[in-house]
Amino acid sequence: MIDESTQEPQSASDGAFLALGLDPALVAAVAALGYEEPTDIQREAIPPLIEGKDVLGQAATGTGKTAAFALPMLHRIGAATDDDMRVVRGLVLVPTRELAMQVAEAVHRYGRQLGIRVLPIYGGQAMQQQLRALKRGVDVVVATPGRALDHIRRRTLALEGVKMVVLDEADEMLDMGFAEDLEAILDAVPETRQTALFSATMAAPIRAIAARHLNNPTLVTIAREQTPAGEAPRVREVAFVVQRRHKVAALARVLDMEGPTSAIVFCRTRTEVDELTETLGGRGYRAEALHGGLSQEQRDRVMRRFRDGASELLVATDVAARGLDIEHVSHVVNFDVPSSPDAYIHRVGRTGRAGREGVAITLAEAREHRLLRNIEQVTKRKIAIESVPTVHDLRARRLEQTKTSLEEALAAGGLEPFRVIIESLADEYDIMDIAAAAVKLADSAGEGAADEEEEIPNAAPPRREERPRRDDRSGSSSKGRDRDAAPRRDERPSRGKPGKSRSGGDVTKLYIALGRKAGVRPGDLVGAIANEAGIDSGDIGAIEIADRFSLVEVPDASADEIINALRSTTIRGKRVMARRDRAND
Numbered sequence: 108m109i110d111e112s113t114q115e116p117q118s119a120s121d122g123a124f125l126a127l128g129l130d131p132a133l134v135a136a137v138a139a140l141g142y143e144e145p146t147d148i149q150r151e152a153i154p155p156l157i158e159g160k161d162v163l164g165q166a167a168t169g170t171g172k173t174a175a176f177a178l179p180m181l182h183r184i185g186a187a188t189d190d191d192m193r194v195v196r197g198l199v200l201v202p203t204r205e206l207a208m209q210v211a212e213a214v215h216r217y218g219r220q221l222g223i224r225v226l227p228i229y230g231g232q233a234m235q236q237q238l239r240a241l242k243r244g245v246d247v248v249v250a251t252p253g254r255a256l257d258h259i260r261r262r263t264l265a266l267e268g269v270k271m272v273v274l275d276e277a278d279e280m281l282d283m284g285f286a287e288d289l290e291a292i293l294d295a296v297p298e299t300r301q302t303a304l305f306s307a308t309m310a311a312p313i314r315a316i317a318a319r320h321l322n323n324p325t326l327v328t329i330a331r332e333q334t335p336a337g338e339a340p341r342v343r344e345v346a347f348v349v350q351r352r353h354k355v356a357a358l359a360r361v362l363d364m365e366g367p368t369s370a371i372v373f374c375r376t377r378t379e380v381d382e383l384t385e386t387l388g389g390r391g392y393r394a395e396a397l398h399g400g401l402s403q404e405q406r407d408r409v410m411r412r413f414r415d416g417a418s419e420l421l422v423a424t425d426v427a428a429r430g431l432d433i434e435h436v437s438h439v440v441n442f443d444v445p446s447s448p449d450a451y452i453h454r455v456g457r458t459g460r461a462g463r464e465g466v467a468i469t470l471a472e473a474r475e476h477r478l479l480r481n482i483e484q485v486t487k488r489k490i491a492i493e494s495v496p497t498v499h500d501l502r503a504r505r506l507e508q509t510k511t512s513l514e515e516a517l518a519a520g521g522l523e524p525f526r527v528i529i530e531s532l533a534d535e536y537d538i539m540d541i542a543a544a545a546v547k548l549a550d551s552a553g554e555g556a557a558d559e560e561e562e563i564p565n566a567a568p569p570r571r572e573e574r575p576r577r578d579d580r581s582g583s584s585s586k587g588r589d590r591d592a593a594p595r596r597d598e599r600p601s602r603g604k605p606g607k608s609r610s611g612g613d614v615t616k617l618y619i620a621l622g623r624k625a626g627v628r629p630g631d632l633v634g635a636i637a638n639e640a641g642i643d644s645g646d647i648g649a650i651e652i653a654d655r656f657s658l659v660e661v662p663d664a665s666a667d668e669i670i671n672a673l674r675s676t677t678i679r680g681k682r683v684m685a686r687r688d689r690a691n692d
């Protein structure tokens with residue numbers, strides 16, 4: 108494992124963000140998040156935005172676009188002032204409530220040191236709550252157009268102080284019928300403000316809006332590097348589309364199916380690298396972390412262990428992997444879709460070298476589907492979307508491995524001491540049955556992801572018709588996307604309908620992916636929930652513990668809070684995956 112005490116200071120890679128001209132407080136914020144270098148869109152969009160220029164950017168989700176506009180916005184609007192002086196100085200318009208929350212959270216993280224207050228405003232949320240927050244004073248508003256316009260008309264959102272407006276996912280906003288609302292909002296902000304417009308496509312209506320509302324904008328598109336000429340590498344390129352919370356489990360399954368001899372798993376940030384290395388370690392993989400925060404000595408040690416085969420997985424950031432002297436790996440895994448086709452090409456180039464065969468695996472979330480298509484266009488190669496291996500696939504694969512091990516044991520001989528057992532059993536049992544029982548035992552010894560009884564749902568890419576037409580209705584839209592998520596129920600204990608909690612509120616069952624086999628007892632669950640989420644233990648209802656999972660009744664109103672709190676804790680030394688039990692739906 109890596110010795111943290113000898114790590115180099117974080118500043119080693121801060122230079123690239125500083126060089127873009129960003130305020131040191133913002134540079135420190137991104138360093139703390141584990142970003143090692145700007146993505147392409149950030150490198151191109153941040154300098155002109157800092158200079159005060161308008162920007163017209165073509166970039167999809169997953170490219171690092173949020174930071175590309177949020178960092179310069181925070182740089183331009185500067186640190187927060189006293190509350191009585193606080194006015195809205197930054198406005199971001201986004202198509203959906205989910206994106207509003209996501210962008211607001213990003214702005215909050217980047218701007219924390221500057222004391223920035225950010226408010227997401229979207230339809231479906233209680234107006235009173237938004238009014239109270241607006242009254243208290245905010246620096247940045249991230250809003251869906253319909254609700255923003257509502258506030259403007261009621262004069263509850265004052266925009267006279269706005270210095271920068273961002274239209275994020277402008278194509279989506281137009282598709283959702285927000286064109287008129289956008290016009291009205293842009294008319295309500297000062298003409299002197301700076302404007303940035305980001306869109307995945309540059310269709311005519313987008314260009315028309317840009318022509319009307321942007322002032323001599325700098326055009327920013329992600330560099331499209333062509334595949335180097337020459338012999339095409341023999342690389343199988345596949346992607347699995349899964350929900351974020353299933354990513355680690357999906358990765359484990361894919362690794363178990365593929366059985367890589369050596370693999371690099373790429374993550375975006377140092378933090379992700381460290382977390383994933385730890386999680387994989389906990390699941391029995393020999394994984395080592397490699398990122399820009401390690402000293403040369405630590406890097407050398409990690410590399411030595413990888414080359415010697417002492418570790419089988421290298422979990423790395425792009426920066427750390429760039430200078431690596433690795434001949435060839437059997438598998439390259441993108442834990443996230445890389446932020447640009449260029450980054451994808453670099454990563455995947457680590458496998459399939461010198462005419463050898465390689466596999467490039469990408470885990471994508473549904474919303475990153477467009478990035479995959481973008482990569483395909485640039486590489487002119489197809490990335491096959493495959494289904495995550497099922498429990499059945501894994502069991503079949505394990506049985507295959509058991510068979511190979513048995514063949515090896517037969518070839519190796521030395522079975523004499525065991526024949527006596529067979530002979531003594533043969534008096535009573537059929538010899539085939541004895542052999543089958545022995546195979547069963549050997550097979551169940553190879554524990555792994557196949558023992559998780561839960562299927563991992565493949566997440567379908569977002570479909571237009573599932574999106575709300577207007578943000579006012581967005582509250583009801585999320586359920587449809589989970590429709591593939593029905594678990595296999597046959598191995599669960601039976602349960603009744605959700606009842607009422609002690610305080611009379613609704614009760615929800617949580618599914619926790621740790622059970623008897625992990626040594627979990629009711630006290631562990633009560634302790635973790637009470638301590639981590641601050642829930643009164645008397646509010647925790649019935650607990651059922653099965654071999655590999657547990658079900659716990661908790662007050663519905665606290666369920667999300669508990670799920671989040673459990674995610675960052677361990678029970679019996681194991682990371683906890685918790686979610687609402689689907690029987691609740």
Ligand code: AMP
Pocket residue numbers: 141142143144145146149167168169170171172173174375376
């Ligand atoms: P976005 O395209 O804005 O949705 O960002 C996609 C993901 O990339 C988010 O999880 C960001 O936290 C992450 N990210 C953004 N910029 C960087 C960077 N320079 N280095 C590493 N990760 C980043």
